[in-house]
Amino acid sequence: MERFDAIVVGGGPAGCASAYVMAKAGLNVLLFERGKFAGAKNMWGGAFFGPQLNELIPEFWKEAPVERFVTRHVLSFMAENGSTSLDFKSTRFCAAPYNGFILLRAKFDGWMAQKVEQAGAIVAAGMRVDDLLFQEGRVSGVKVGDEEFPSDIVILADGVNSLLAKKAGLRSDFLPEDMKQGVKEVIELPRETIEQRFNLVNDEGAAIEFVGTCTRGLPGGGFLYTNKNSLSLGLVIELGSLVKSKLKASDLLEEFKHHPDISRLIEGGRTVEYSAHLIPCSGLAMMPKLATGGALVTGDAAALLLGTGLILEGANFAIASGMAAAQTALEAKEKNDFSAGSLSRYEQLLKESFVLQDLNTFRGAPAFLKNRRIYELYPELAFEIFEAIFQSDGMPRKGTLQVVKEIIKRRTSMISIVSDLWKARKAI
Amino acid sequence: MNMIVCVKQVPDPEVPPAKFRIDAKTKQVMPPEGIPPVINPFDERALELALRLKDAYGGKITVLTMGSAKSESVVKRGISMGADDGFVLSDPSFQDSDSFGTAHILAAAIQKIGNYDLILCGRQASDWDEGVVGSIIAENLSLPFIALALAIEAADKALKVKRVTTDGYQVFSVPVPAMVTVCWDVGRPRLPSGSGVIMAARKKIPVWSAADIGVDAGQVGKGAARKEAAELSRREWARKCEIIQAETPDEAGTKLAEKLREVGAF
Numbered sequence: 001m002e003r004f005d006a007i008v009v010g011g012g013p014a015g016c017a018s019a020y021v022m023a024k025a026g027l028n029v030l031l032f033e034r035g036k037f038a039g040a041k042n043m044w045g046g047a048f049f050g051p052q053l054n055e056l057i058p059e060f061w062k063e064a065p066v067e068r069f070v071t072r073h074v075l076s077f078m079a080e081n082g083s084t085s086l087d088f089k090s091t092r093f094c095a096a097p098y099n100g101f102i103l104l105r106a107k108f109d110g111w112m113a114q115k116v117e118q119a120g121a122i123v124a125a126g127m128r129v130d131d132l133l134f135q136e137g138r139v140s141g142v143k144v145g146d147e148e149f150p151s152d153i154v155i156l157a158d159g160v161n162s163l164l165a166k167k168a169g170l171r172s173d174f175l176p177e178d179m180k181q182g183v184k185e186v187i188e189l190p191r192e193t194i195e196q197r198f199n200l201v202n203d204e205g206a207a208i209e210f211v212g213t214c215t216r217g218l219p220g221g222g223f224l225y226t227n228k229n230s231l232s233l234g235l236v237i238e239l240g241s242l243v244k245s246k247l248k249a250s251d252l253l254e255e256f257k258h259h260p261d262i263s264r265l266i267e268g269g270r271t272v273e274y275s276a277h278l279i280p281c282s283g284l285a286m287m288p289k290l291a292t293g294g295a296l297v298t299g300d301a302a303a304l305l306l307g308t309g310l311i312l313e314g315a316n317f318a319i320a321s322g323m324a325a326a327q328t329a330l331e332a333k334e335k336n337d338f339s340a341g342s343l344s345r346y347e348q349l350l351k352e353s354f355v356l357q358d359l360n361t362f363r364g365a366p367a368f369l370k371n372r373r374i375y376e377l378y379p380e381l382a383f384e385i386f387e388a389i390f391q392s393d394g395m396p397r398k399g400t401l402q403v404v405k406e407i408i409k410r411r412t413s414m415i416s417i418v419s420d421l422w423k424a425r426k427a428i
Numbered sequence: 429m430n431m432i433v434c435v436k437q438v439p440d441p442e443v444p445p446a447k448f449r450i451d452a453k454t455k456q457v458m459p460p461e462g463i464p465p466v467i468n469p470f471d472e473r474a475l476e477l478a479l480r481l482k483d484a485y486g487g488k489i490t491v492l493t494m495g496s497a498k499s500e501s502v503v504k505r506g507i508s509m510g511a512d513d514g515f516v517l518s519d520p521s522f523q524d525s526d527s528f529g530t531a532h533i534l535a536a537a538i539q540k541i542g543n544y545d546l547i548l549c550g551r552q553a554s555d556w557d558e559g560v561v562g563s564i565i566a567e568n569l570s571l572p573f574i575a576l577a578l579a580i581e582a583a584d585k586a587l588k589v590k591r592v593t594t595d596g597y598q599v600f601s602v603p604v605p606a607m608v609t610v611c612w613d614v615g616r617p618r619l620p621s622g623s624g625v626i627m628a629a630r631k632k633i634p635v636w637s638a639a640d641i642g643v644d645a646g647q648v649g650k651g652a653a654r655k656e657a658a659e660l661s662r663r664e665w666a667r668k669c670e671i672i673q674a675e676t677p678d679e680a681g682t683k684l685a686e687k688l689r690e691v692g693a694f
Binding site: 001002030032036037039065104106107110117122123124126127144145147149254255257258270271272273 | 440444446447460461462463464466619620621622623625626629630666667669671
């Protein structure tokens with residue numbers, strides 16, 4: 001059997017980025033994708049930050065299937081009887097190099113896989129890698145059914161539940177508390193309706209995040225992104241708490257669609273797609289060993305995902321880690337040394353980049369974000385405070401600070417708020 | 429045995445109908461963006477039958493498709509499964525050909541390839557479900573024709589073809605060369621091997637134009653079509669969710685039953 005310089009397992013952003021870099025540098029690269037085509041099994045909410053992809057493929061927005069550019073961010077605290085929102089718009093975000101992009105995975109991953117093929121790699125879709133080959137204690141290739149494919153290095157980009165990282169001895173089992181479950185519907189609406197409802201023109205897009213009743217107080221949140229002709233609406237909820245409370249994310253998504261804030265935005269729409277996926281969310285605490293002799297782990301497989309509460313970023317971490325893995329492979333090829341020692345360069349590259357620096361900066365966030373008061377209490381508190389401020393009931397008005405104090409006293413204590421703020425200061 | 433298998437590239441039939449759109453103006457079914465087209469699953473079964481014959485008797489399989497240059501993906505699919513060679517037939521004049529035009533084009537390419545014992549295709553294509561191209565190819569090439577074949581045995585310059593009927597089987601004997609369409613019941617086609625996919629990825633698939641196969645543009649394409657689509661419609665499908673509130677499972681069940689009766693579900 002022909003020997004490849006590098007085999008990449010997984011055709012998502014991490015796998016495609018690493019295969020693209022290595023193939024462009026002249027390596028003989030083979031990429032295996034389990035789905036019928038790259039993007040068939042992959043999922044994200046839909047909003048994506050661009051700098052890494054811009055480094056990989058300069059001005060990618062000119063050719064990538066971008067739905068819209070994010071020019072409007074809304075953070076909405078959902079309470080039982082209403083909501084309190086922060087609405088941010090930037091005119092600077094709607095010009096190159098832009099900031100946020102809204103994309104659909106089936107199209108985006110397909111486009112990336114095409115770039116990989118154009119760079120000279122072979123993309124073998126519909127092929128599941130079942131096992132790794134080992135030689136002298138080092139990973140020396142992959143096994144697909146009965147076929148063996150030897151290679152100098154294997155880049156594992158096989159996603160959140162990477163069975164191969166486990167087989168390589170790089171990770172142990174995950175706990176439900178380490179995972180969030182994402183569920184999403186794509187709801188079709190005419191382009192003009194979307195632009196009217198979300199106050200957008202041309203290619204402008206809105207990214208709306210929700211915290212509060214949409215998850216029934218469970219750690220997590222909701223999201224709504226505007227595509228060209230559809231909306232991506234979904235929830236992300238910590239899996240452990242879903243299991244404990246015996247709730248189903250799909251039921252909560254139906255409930256979310258019935259919330260008055262949402263139902264009027266999706267009215268008349270037609271659901272054309274439903275998807276669900278796991279998201280690794282314990283950060284550094286669940287990160288596997290990143291390298292062993294002959295193999296590197298990237299993207300979701302390495303739990304490289306940043307959740308700060310305000311931001312949930314995975315795809316650009318995936319691309320950055322794929323690029324770092326490719327660089328490591330190229331340097332190892334130069335030295336013809338694929339030992340664990342030589343490949344430890346990968347972790348060093350990630351430490352020098354934002355990938356491990358961000359995860360380190362926000363290392364306290366995963367634990368902080370388990371605090372139920374963020375989802376149960378504070379959205380209600382914000383609602384009650386603003387309701388009291390705006391309400392006219394014929395009685396003499398109280399000073400604003402007085403109103404805030406009274407409501408806080410009724411619902412919680414100043415001490416617990418100060419304590420949460422103190423923790424937030426350190427965590428996020 | 430030398431075989432030619434005609435395959436068609438179609439929108440992925442596994443995509444839920446809700447994701448398709450109908451363009452009322454052009455009378456075209458518009459598949460969703462981002463989901464690549466696939467080999468017609470009926471043709472994939474014809475390919476499987478050809479591969480079984482190759483396994484049993486040896487020989488060569490050539491895959492033929494008519495479409496755009498992008499249709500090479502279905503030829504490559506055939507090669508990754510074990511076919512030997514393939515061609516794409518593509519020309520602006522071929523566009524919007526009806527079944528007669530398509531069969532005319534395929535027959536011209538089959539004649540160019542030459543030296544064949546058996547031509548196979550699926551019983552129908554999953555996009556338009558007409559199922560007539562195979563029989564028109566047989567007519568154009570003056571070949572014996574058998575539809576809905578389940579199995580084929582070779583016997584001294586002749587073929588024994590078992591075909592499926594509603595209540596049983598029929599076995600016909602035909603001289604070679606012959607044209608046979610293949611039924612669904614041949615079973616699940618084999619999956620490509622990894623090495624097959626690698627080989628197919630590296631193989632250059634020649635594209636033949638109308639001139640290459642000697643097709644007169646006046647005899648194919650929209651202008652030569654003997655019929656025209658007048659109307660296309662699709663069964664509408666809607667999903668609605670209502671959350672039933674109740675204190676007890678009994679109450680919830682009763683309310684659900686009432687609701688289902690109200691909407692006419694039973």
